[in-house]
Amino acid sequence: MADLIPTSHADLLDLAIAPTMATIGPTGGPHCTPVWFSWDGTTIRISLTTQRQKYRNLVANPALALAFVDPDNMYRSMEVRGAASAIETDVDNSLLNTLAHRYMGIDEYTFDAEGTERVVVSITPTHVTTWE
Numbered sequence: 001m002a003d004l005i006p007t008s009h010a011d012l013l014d015l016a017i018a019p020t021m022a023t024i025g026p027t028g029g030p031h032c033t034p035v036w037f038s039w040d041g042t043t044i045r046i047s048l049t050t051q052r053q054k055y056r057n058l059v060a061n062p063a064l065a066l067a068f069v070d071p072d073n074m075y076r077s078m079e080v081r082g083a084a085s086a087i088e089t090d091v092d093n094s095l096l097n098t099l100a101h102r103y104m105g106i107d108e109y110t111f112d113a114e115g116t117e118r119v120v121v122s123i124t125p126t127h128v129t130t131w132e
Contacts, residue, residue, distance in 0.1 A: 004125050005080075005128055006128065006130055009068075009076070009078040009128075009130045012068040013039040016102050018037075019034070019035060019037060019068045020032050020033065020035075020066070020067045021046070021054065021064055021065070022065045022066075022067070023054050023063075024057055024061045025057055026057070026060065031057055035066075036099040036102070036103050038095065038098060038102070043123065043124060044122075044123040044125065045120055045121065045123070046121045047090060047093075047096040047119070047120060047121075048119055049116050049117065055087075058087065058121060059087065062084035063083055064082060064084065065081045066080045066081075075131065077130070077131050078129070079128065079129045080125045080127075081129075082123045082124050082125045082126045083126065084121045086120075087119050087120070088119060088122075089118070089119055089120075090120045093108075095118075095120045097109055
């Protein structure tokens with residue numbers, strides 16, 4: 001899967017930017033929201049609460065797209081299409097805490113309401129389009 005990401009745009013996956021994730025809503029229309037993400041060279045992972053619409057959308061239809069825009073050049077961007085290949089409970093918030101460190105510089109994310117359930121969504125890229 002890493003070979004889908006061209007070297008010309010691979011650096012976007014190393015930046016602490018919030019790509020816009022598009023999912024398909026219950027009426028068939030798009031639902032777009034920014035997300036925090038991690039990339040291990042093969043899989044993109046995001047943390048979601050089970051109370052959010054994007055979670056419900058992915059459970060009903062795993063198709064999605066992520067739009068990454070270079071913060072220094074808005075005309076340089078990359079769209080990654082794929083599907084939620086796994087949705088697993090994040091019992092100890094390990095991914096969320098990793099993302100909180102990356103995006104906020106803190107070791108533990110403590111802003112969820114009591115009883116909030118978190119999941120890790122693993123995304124397998126299937127198609128990439130870039131613009132420069």
